Structures are given as structure tokens and as C-alpha cells.
Amino acid sequence: MIIEAVHLLSLPGLLLVIGLEIWLLKKKKKLEEVYHYEETITNISVGIGERVSHILLAGVFFGIYDWIYYNLSPYHFPLDWWVWVGGFFLTDFLWYWYHRLGHEVNILWSAHVVHHSSTDYNFTVAARITVFQHVIRLMFWSVLPFVGFPPEMVFTYLVILGTYQFFMHTQLYNGFGKFLNYFLVTPSFHRVHHASNEVYLDKNYGGVLIIWDRLLGTFHEETEQPKYGITEPIKSNSFLWVHFHYFLHILTQIKDRITSPNYWKIILLNKPGAYQEEQKEEHKKEFRKTWIKQIEGNIKHNKTLKYYINVQLLISLTLVALLFSLEWSYLNKFLISSNIIVTLIHCGSILEKKKWCVKLEYVRLVLIILTVGYWVNTPLYWISASQILLITLYFYKDFKEFFYSNVYGSTNYGKA
Numbered sequence: 001m002i003i004e005a006v007h008l009l010s011l012p013g014l015l016l017v018i019g020l021e022i023w024l025l026k027k028k029k030k031l032e033e034v035y036h037y038e039e040t041i042t043n044i045s046v047g048i049g050e051r052v053s054h055i056l057l058a059g060v061f062f063g064i065y066d067w068i069y070y071n072l073s074p075y076h077f078p079l080d081w082w083v084w085v086g087g088f089f090l091t092d093f094l095w096y097w098y099h100r101l102g103h104e105v106n107i108l109w110s111a112h113v114v115h116h117s118s119t120d121y122n123f124t125v126a127a128r129i130t131v132f133q134h135v136i137r138l139m140f141w142s143v144l145p146f147v148g149f150p151p152e153m154v155f156t157y158l159v160i161l162g163t164y165q166f167f168m169h170t171q172l173y174n175g176f177g178k179f180l181n182y183f184l185v186t187p188s189f190h191r192v193h194h195a196s197n198e199v200y201l202d203k204n205y206g207g208v209l210i211i212w213d214r215l216l217g218t219f220h221e222e223t224e225q226p227k228y229g230i231t232e233p234i235k236s237n238s239f240l241w242v243h244f245h246y247f248l249h250i251l252t253q254i255k256d257r258i259t260s261p262n263y264w265k266i267i268l269l270n271k272p273g274a275y276q277e278e279q280k281e282e283h284k285k286e287f288r289k290t291w292i293k294q295i296e297g298n299i300k301h302n303k304t305l306k307y308y309i310n311v312q313l314l315i316s317l318t319l320v321a322l323l324f325s326l327e328w329s330y331l332n333k334f335l336i337s338s339n340i341i342v343t344l345i346h347c348g349s350i351l352e353k354k355k356w357c358v359k360l361e362y363v364r365l366v367l368i369i370l371t372v373g374y375w376v377n378t379p380l381y382w383i384s385a386s387q388i389l390l391i392t393l394y395f396y397k398d399f400k401e402f403f404y405s406n407v408y409g410s411t412n413y414g415k416a
Contacts, residue, residue: 011051011321014166018123024172025122034171037301038351039120041309042237045344046114047127048316049239050134052337055323057131061138065154069145077148087149091141091157095207098140100218102133103202107268110246111136117242119229121194126169130243161207165190174222185210188222195226231273239348301351305407309347316340335371342367353408358400365389 025031069076077083102112111132118125144154168190175186185206193204203220206213213219234245253267319340323333342364349357369385392399 011317011324014123014127015317017166021123021170021172030171034120034122035124036120037306038237039118040122040124041313041347041351042239042242043118043120043124043128044313045239045347046130046242047124048313048320049243049341049344050127050129050131051320052323052340053131054134055320055333056337057134061134062151062155064138065142065145065151068142069149069151073146073148075148076150079150079153083149084153087144087153088157088160089209090147090149091144091154091161092207092209093212094140094143095161096205096212096216098137099205099207100202102136103205104271105268106250106270106272108136109272110250113230113246113272114242116194116230117234119233121169121171121191121226121228123166123169125194126166132243164208169194181210182214183209183211189213189219191226191228192220192222194228196229196231197224197227199224200226201231237348237351238354239344241348302408305350308407309350312343312347316343332374335367335374339364339367339371350407358396358403361403362392362396365392 022031022035025034077087099112102108111130114130115125115128115133118128141154141158144157145151164185168185168187170187171191172187174188175181176184181189185204185208189204189206189210192200200220203218204210204213205218210219234241236242236245250267319336323336328336342360346357346360346364349360366389369389373381373385
């Protein structure tokens with residue numbers, strides 16, 4: 001299938017570009033300013049998670065576009081050059097509004113905030129996208145097949161937009177010259193969009209074209225050094241927390257504050273952070289009391305820990321490539337995808353020294369046994385696998401101490 005082929009070929013290409021960026025930054029002696037280990041691992045983990053979910057859902061999304069085109073569209077455009085040009089402008093305009101509303105509507109921001117929560121700005125940040133964002137995009141892009149653009153054309157536009165946006169997430173270059181900078185989004189303009197400086201908030205939403213921002217009053221030049229991330233940093237590298245922290249903020253706002261039957265609608269559709277100042281501190285206290293259990297502080301990551309996490313992510317990337325390239329059953333894809341997602345959660349828990357990260361190792365072991373068993377499925381395998389599982393459970397305490405002593409350099413982990 002063409003979709004799978006494009007995504008399979010994109011993986012080594014993206015890794016090559018990220019490697020080139022790292023090499024150039026190292027050559028300019030700016031690598032340590034732009035790349036930080038924990039943020040890079042989190043960005044890549046979220047990106048892998050998004051690719052896995054895309055493997056499972058891409059066919060569904062494409063099927064929805066196909067159904068809308070053949071059942072609801074009153075007119076089908078011919079594949080002429082003027083249709084391609086007009087469709088591109090319409091797609092980019094939809095991107096502008098999808099992006100803008102993602103910042104201005106609370107429930108939409110709960111998905112898009114994941115992309116903005118990194119305090120770094122480099123090519124790996126472009127991968128920091130959640131499946132929730134894809135579901136939201138589906139609503140906007142459905143306009144295209146509805147008005148008469150074939151699903152294949154829609155997919156082509158989205159590949160162009162996604163590829164272009166990827167190359168905007170860098171500090172290596174600023175723009176393309178005065179003339180083109182007037183029409184196109186540049187890395188400089190997109191850096192403004194990702195900055196949490198007050199002067200830069202809610203600016204530069206364009207995908208490829210910056211003309212929509214210029215026309216609709218949301219354009220801003222890069223006039224001061226950007227500070228990347230969100231206005232209230234999440235201070236976490238947990239795969240789960242990065243994805244769900246803002247959903248929990250919304251739940252906390254709703255909890256015990258229902259003053260009218262429509263209050264929950266107001267919260268969901270409000271602009272992010274649009275509650276009264278006296279409620280803000282109250283909300284922060286309630287949020288911390290309800291959801292934040294971890295001990296805050298600087299966590300030092302030794303070489304063993306980094307090596308362990310790097311190997312896990314490398315295996316996960318390899319499995320993603322295999323998922324794209326091989327014709328496997330849906331159950332097989334689901335089992336492998338489950339292994340990848342649990343591994344990503346596990347890497348985040350290791351970065352934050354969670355006590356339950358060792359227990360998650362056992363969950364991973366069970367998933368690996370089930371996945372391999374799906375292929376092998378012989379009595380001898382299941383007997384051997386069961387014995388291995390029982391032995392590791394029996395020596396759980398020893399394994400836990402071995403794990404913390406080797407990965408963290410100490411058995412005094414002390415994290416929730």
C-alpha cells in the first residue's frame with residue numbers, strides 16, 4: 001500500500017536528517033544548547049508512539065475520507081493542475097484554522113500541548129505529536145473529500161505539509177530570503193510560534209504559507225530570543241504524563257465546580273488558562289493534590305541508564321519499521337504495538353526513577369512471551385516460558401536491587 005511505503009521510507013530519512021542536524025550543531029559547538037538528552041528521548045518516544053498508532057489507524061482514517069468522497073461529496077474535481085493548486089491553498093488554509101483553534105480551544109489544546117511542551121527546539125520536536133492530534137485533524141481534513149478532492153490528493157497534501165513542517169523545527173537556519181519570507185513559513189517564524197515569550201504567544205499558525213497570519217493579524221517576527229516550551233512547564237519526561245497532563249488539568253477544573261449544567265462545555269471550549277486569577281492558584285493546589293505524586297528534583301542519568309534506554313528505543317524503532325514493511329495480521333500488529341507502547345512508558349518511568357518501573361519490566365516480559373508464543377505456539381515453548389517467568393518472579397527482590405544498582409548506580413531510588 002502506498003501509505004505504508006511512504007511512512008516506511010520516511011523513518012530512515014528523518015533519522016538521517018536528525019543525525020545531520022546533530023553533526024552540524026556539534027561542529028558549530030552549539031549541540032549542548034539545542035539538544036538535551038531527556039527532552040530528546042521524550043520527543044522520540046512520543047514520535048514512536050504516534051507512528052505506532054498511525055499504523056493501526058491510518059487505514060481507518062483513509063477509509064473515512066474515501067467514504068465521505070464517494071457518499072457525501074456532491075461534486076468530484078478532475079485531477080487538473082488548477083485543482084491541485086487550489087486544493088493546496090485550501091488545505092493550507094484549513095491547517096491555519098486547525099492550528100489556531102488548537103491553541104484557542106481548551107479541549108483541542110489538550111492534544112496539541114504535547115507538541116509544544118518540549119523545552120528544546122530541534123528536528124526531534126517535530127516528531128512530538130500524539131494520536132489525539134490526528135483524530136482532531138481528521139475533522140478538519142474531512143472538508144477536502146466532502147467538497148470533492150479525492151482521498152489520494154488529500155493524502156498527498158498532508159505529506160507535503162507534514163514534511164515542510166518537519167524542516168521548520170530547527171535553529172540551523174532562519175529563512176529563504178526577503179521575497180520568499182513574505183509568503184512562506186520559515187524556521188524563524190515557527191520558532192516564534194513555539195516560544196513561550198509573552199510577545200510571541202498565539203502567533204504564526206501557518207503550515208507552509210505565512211500569508212494567512214499576515215492577513216488575519218497573527219503574524220510576528222522573531223525580535224527576541226525565544227524561550228521554548230509552554231508557559232507552565234510540565235517538568236516531566238514521562239510518556240504518559242506528557243500525553244495526559246492537560247486532560248487532567250481540565251478534569252480538575254470541572255471537578256466540584258459545576259455551577260450550571262453547561263459549565264463543563266464552557267471549560268472544554270474556553271481558551272486555555274482563561275479562568276479568573278483567584279481561581280488559578282486554587283486550581284494549581286487542587287491539581288497537585290489530586291494528580292502529582294512524584295518527588296521533584298534533579299535526576300542524574302549515568303551512562304548505563306542512557307545505554308539501556310537507547311537500546312530500548314532502537315529496538316522500538318526497528319519494530320516500527322517492521323510493522324510498516326511486513327504483512328502481518330492485525331492481532332500480530334496489536335501485540336507488537338503493545339510491546340512498543342509499554343517500552344515507551346517504561347523508558348519514561350526509568351528517566352524519572354519510578355518505583356514501578358521494575359514491575360513494568362515484568363509486564364514487558366509477559367508481553368514478549370505472548371508475542372513470541374503467537375509465532376511459535378508449541379507446548380515446549382509455553383512450558384519453558386512459564387518456568388522463566390516463575391523463576392524471575394521468585395527472584396524479584398534480587399532482580400530489583402540488581403536493576404537499580406546497575407541502571408541508577410544505587411539501590412536508593414526513592415521515587416513514587
